[in-house]
Amino acid sequence: MKSRSKMLKITGSKIAKKIINETMLHFPENITEYIYKNVWFICSFDDAWAFTFDANDLRGRKLIFLSDQLFEQDQKQMMYTIAHEVGHVILGHRNAIYKDQSKHEINLQEKEAHKFAKRYLN
Ligand SMILES: [Zn+2]
Secondary structure (H helix, E strand, C coil), rough: HHHHHHEEEECCCHHHHHHHHHCCCCCHHHHHHHHHHEEEEEEECCCCCCCCCCCHHCCCCCCEECHHHHHHHHHHHHHHHHHHHHHHHHCCCCCCCCCCCCCCHHHHHHHHHHHHHHHHHH
């Protein structure tokens, strides 16, 4: 378990790192392995106001952005939200940045991500 968390790419505060790592412990190994290889978690830092990275830094990884407000919620909510976002990645969902999505597609993706989070956190 300890060696697993070392591989996770997270920029963020101590609390963000702690909660993200704890959430990862709920997933089976094939999911965590995938996340470690393909996802980068971005949160606010304790010791910096800003951070710059470019597409080469990402090397095709997915970014999961977690807001400061999330880390003001209770732990259950934090972990649920992280698991929900992991669900979007694992389920191969797309977002509306380059192409509009129908309400139906958005609702379906949200439902699937909720189901994914519930499955692993309950
Ligand atoms: Zn969602």
